[in-house]
Amino acid sequence: MWRFGQYLQTAVMLFFVLSGFVIAYVLDCREHDAAVYVRKRLARLYSVVLPALLLTAVCDAIGQHHNPDLYFEGPWSYPRDGQPLHYISTLFLLNQTWLAPNMEPGINTPFWSLSFEAFYYALIGLAVFASGSFRALSILLVSLLAGPAVLGLFPIWLLGFGLYHLSRRWVLPAFPGALAAVLGLVLLLSSPMLRASLPNLASDLVHREAFIADYVDGLAFALHLYGMMSLERWTSRMLGPWKSPIRWFSSLTFPLYLFHRPLIQLFAAIPIAEPSAWTQRIYLLAGTLLVIVIVGRRCVPWKTSLDRGLRTLQRRVASQSV
Numbered sequence: 001m002w003r004f005g006q007y008l009q010t011a012v013m014l015f016f017v018l019s020g021f022v023i024a025y026v027l028d029c030r031e032h033d034a035a036v037y038v039r040k041r042l043a044r045l046y047s048v049v050l051p052a053l054l055l056t057a058v059c060d061a062i063g064q065h066h067n068p069d070l071y072f073e074g075p076w077s078y079p080r081d082g083q084p085l086h087y088i089s090t091l092f093l094l095n096q097t098w099l100a101p102n103m104e105p106g107i108n109t110p111f112w113s114l115s116f117e118a119f120y121y122a123l124i125g126l127a128v129f130a131s132g133s134f135r136a137l138s139i140l141l142v143s144l145l146a147g148p149a150v151l152g153l154f155p156i157w158l159l160g161f162g163l164y165h166l167s168r169r170w171v172l173p174a175f176p177g178a179l180a181a182v183l184g185l186v187l188l189l190s191s192p193m194l195r196a197s198l199p200n201l202a203s204d205l206v207h208r209e210a211f212i213a214d215y216v217d218g219l220a221f222a223l224h225l226y227g228m229m230s231l232e233r234w235t236s237r238m239l240g241p242w243k244s245p246i247r248w249f250s251s252l253t254f255p256l257y258l259f260h261r262p263l264i265q266l267f268a269a270i271p272i273a274e275p276s277a278w279t280q281r282i283y284l285l286a287g288t289l290l291v292i293v294i295v296g297r298r299c300v301p302w303k304t305s306l307d308r309g310l311r312t313l314q315r316r317v318a319s320q321s322v
Contacts, residue, residue: 020160047303098147177230184224255296
């Protein structure tokens with residue numbers, strides 16, 4: 001499992017491109033009103049963010065009680081500064097602003113990208129639904145709050161957003177599309193080598209060492225995705241019978257991303273065998289996946305309930321303002 005660690009940052013860039021693509025789709029086909037857009041984004045985020053924060057706090061507390069050395073002296077050191085502020089910052093998705101960066105809760109470092117994602121939702125929402133001087137001023141203020149690190153990866157997210165609109169107008173023929181898909185995939189598989197060879201651009205403002213490599217990954221995945229669209233006739237025929245399990249697994253991808261880190265750390269902190277033993281590896285992976293499936297599947301009805309509650313709140317606010 002740890003051998004895939006060299007692709008962790010690549011996976012996040014893929015996530016950004018896909019996110020931009022999906023948001024372009026929902027704005028085009030479903031969410032044509034600002035209130036609906038805000039409600040759906042909040043329900044989507046907080047149906048997973050809230051249980052993830054609770055899970056992180058519980059797992060870290062249990063793990064530190066049984067094996068504090070793994071947390072404070074292990075390869076992934078636990079932040080020793082004020083955790084309440086970390087949790088509050090993450091609750092409001094402000095854990096990666098340039099004034100207070102790296103404020104993820106406990107051991108759950110994957111939360112860093114959620115702050116980026118929330119700002120991208122806000123910026124594109126303002127660009128689409130606001131108008132006039134308010135749009136310009138609000139985008140400027142949100143950008144100033146986000147800071148250069150968040151804005152630095154925004155073009156990668158916008159790449160997915162633009163790719164959706166390009167695909168609506170023009171798709172490559174099958175053969176060049178297949179070549180584009182293969183080329184993009186080869187570049188993605190070569191990402192660790194490219195990241196090691198490309199120059200770093202780390203600075204006090206942009207907390208990303210492999211900034212150029214991030215863009216290469218984003219462009220490579222966009223190329224692969226665009227090429228695969230030309231093969232939709234074949235891929236839909238192949239994957240059609242698997243539609244239900246694919247949807248089931250896809251419903252767990254967001255919980256998997258936010259739940260896995262504290263769970264893995266907890267099962268490593270309370271082992272049943274040596275770390276290199278297969279029994280320990282199976283225990284760690286199976287235990288993590290089991291909790292993700294049980295809790296993650298509950299996030300779907302939680303999202304529905306949260307959406308319903310936010311809609312009721314919006315109606316009450318609207319009625320009182322009349």
